[in-house]
Amino acid sequence: MIELPKEARQQAVASIERYFLESMEERIGNVAAGGLLGFFLEEIGPAIYNQAVRDVQERLRLRVDEVDLEVHEEEFAYWKKFDQRPKRR
Template identity: 70%
Template sequence: MTIEISRELRQQAITSIERYFRENMEEPIGNIAAGALLGFFIEEIGPTIYNKAVADVQERLQARVSEVDLEVHEDEFQYWRKFDKQKKGR
């Protein structure tokens, strides 16, 4: 699966990369180079982050699904119990 980001997010990421280079590296990076670097990271490292996020979501969903029976469980054959309780209370 190819990871894609919107044009707006891509531009924000490129701007952020350019700023990072200006503030932390000896030489600044140009817009085209920053875009290429971003493309590299998305293609090379993006799937690792994406797969980890999917695994985290699966884990949370499985935990929630395993709790569904506790949240929505109804005791069976309760009709006569309410009458038995009334009789005992008399």
């Protein structure tokens, strides 16, 4: 199960209470809001978490593909700088 830090959990519970009051015109108690949050975290949280992991993996794959472009060094380039100079007579 996904755990939230205490402060984030308190903010989420307060947000659920406000949602019920403003959207459904019903009061929901602190305990009920906490229970609903726990249900969401256990039931839906893993799907959101797994999607976030997939998103991060894709972004990392794209960044890894760019590493070659950013740090690539030409191999065996020492003599090329001499070969491009005009020849002495």
